[in-house]
Amino acid sequence: MSSREDDALAGAAVAALTWQLELAPKPGLPDPRDLDARVTRQDHCARRWSAKALTPGLAAMAAAARRTGAPTPELRAELGAIGRSTEHSVSLAGGGHRGATWVLGFLVAAAALEPGARGRELAATAKKIAAHPDRRAPRRPSRGSSVSAKYGAAGARGEARAGFPHVRRALDALHKARSSGAPEPHARLDALLTVMSTLQDTELLYTAGPHGLRHVQAGARTVLEAGGTSADAGHEALTALDADLHTRGWSPRGSASLLAGALFADSLPVVMSAAAVAA
Template sequence: MNSREDETLAQAAVAALTRQLELTPKPGLPDPRDLRARITRQDHRALRWSAKALLPGLAAMAACARRNGAPTPELRAELGAIGRSTEHSLTLAGGGHRGATWVLGLLVAAAALEPGARGRELVATAKEIAAHPDRRAPRRPSRGSSVSAKYGAAGARGEARAGFPHVRRALDVLAAARTAGTPEEDARLDALLTVMSTLQDTELLYTAGPHGLRRVQTAARGVLDEGGTATTAGRRALAAFDAELQQRGWSPRGSGSLLAGALFADAVRVGVGRGAQ
């Protein structure tokens, strides 16, 4: 793999994040309907712009993985340092995407380590990287780690160390939906709702508490139980779910980041060139 391929992986990851941002309607998450950020408090246009600031960092992560050649503690430490630098660049570009930086960074590094890895193989390699502690990480606790400790939620680190189970579930939903002839946008929305239905989202736990998290999980399952977003009943349930999250101001951001990871893993599975289109 050469530097051009590192850049291609980074571009595919940003394309996956952009596809997640463009998907609509996403309950509680920024999408093209909310250009003025009245509900989510995150401007959709600004998020699309700041996503481009991920490119240098993600390409550097791919190059770092390729240079190390194995999921070692040294690689984990270097990826952490690059990730923190990338988050600083994101802040200067308008902010957002912190969760996506973690998810996509690990998956891009995994793809660089194992160029032939596809789908579940890719997340398995990411799991090996995440298994090592970040020896250079700041000692101060983050909001996510504090919430994880308080409620016993896996959090972003736990999700990665478990091999991204919600990315795997989203990939399964995408594959099954396409086999059934479901339109691509509905397949992606159903994948997002599948993640929401079981994810212990630390952002939701922080803003809404355990009751709010359970309410979001139940409502997401309700849409799927109605047949998914491709059905009339499912669309009605999705609209009600969306309206409720808008009213309450709850945002399941962790689910959005994991969907972006699934879309990247899916792009790698079908070939980066096609997936980045």
Template structure:
């Protein structure tokens, strides 16, 4: 593995985040409809711009994992230090993406450790990295960890240490929705709602409390129970949920970060499957809207 591979992993992660940002309508979250940041507190275009600032830090995380070669405490400390520097760079570019940086950083590092492995193996490696404490972390707790302690929620750290169960659910939802004939945007929205329906999102706990979190989870389940976003009833339920979260100014940002992670793994898995096909079965393929992402992968093309 070389520096070029490190940069490719980083770019794939930024691409996944960019595709997540482009997805609409995301209930309570920034998307292309946000011309004035409405209730989400951040403008979609500024978030797309600041997402690019993640790339150097993510590439450095991949390089650190490649050099270390194992999910050691030393690697965990290096990733933490790189992450804090990257947070500063992203803040200068407009801010945002802290949750996505944690998830994507672990997945990029784990991908560098498990070259060519599938999504399950990558998540298992990320779990082993996250199991180590960050001994260089600031003593002052983050807002997420404070909320996790207050309400007994797993939070981003607990999600990673559990092996990213919500990433697995999102990947399964993508597969099921695609098999049922959903379009790519519909499948991704179903994956987002699947995460929202059960995740103890610390951002929602902070802004809405436990009852608000339950309200959002139930709203997401209503969309899925109606048949998902590919159905008329599901689309109407999604529209209602989106209007509700806008009015309440609630934003499930933790779920959005995990969707970006799922899209990263999904695209990586798709590339591995294509690479492993016998040479005689490969055919040139054209995918629409490939300008949205590098790599021209169908699963990341809206």
């Protein structure tokens, strides 16, 4: 793998995050429908701009994995250091995308380690990297780690250590929706709702507690059980869930980050083929 391919992986990851941002309506999440982005107070253009600030860090993660050549403790520590530096860069560009930094970072590193890995294989490689402790991580607890400790939720790092089960679920939902003839935006929304229906989202646990989390999970299941977002009944349920979450001020940001990870993994065959041709 070359530096050109490292850049291609980083670009694909940011593109996947941008695709996630462009989806609408996303219940409780910022999307192109309003520039105030309601819950987050960040307008949609700012979110897209700050997503671009992830590119150098993600390319550096791919390069570190390529250089190391194995899912070692040293690679895990280097990815942690790069990830924290990238979070700082993103904050200077407008902020946001904290969970996506880690989801996409582990998956980009896994793709660099195993260029032929796809889907579950990619998640399994990411799991091997995440299995090692980050020896250089700050000892002070973060909001996410505090919520994880209180409620036993996995969080972004826990998802990686488990082999990204919700990324795998989102990929399965994408393929199922596409095979049934759903348009691509609806397939992606169905994948998002699939994640929301079971994920112990630490952001939701922080803002809404366990009762609020269960409320959101039940709402997502209602949409899926009504036939998904491409069905009339499913669309009505989606509209109702969207209005409900925005009224309550609840935002399932963890689900959005994992959808971005699934969209990145889904795009890899095309990305790597294009990079090979360009080389």
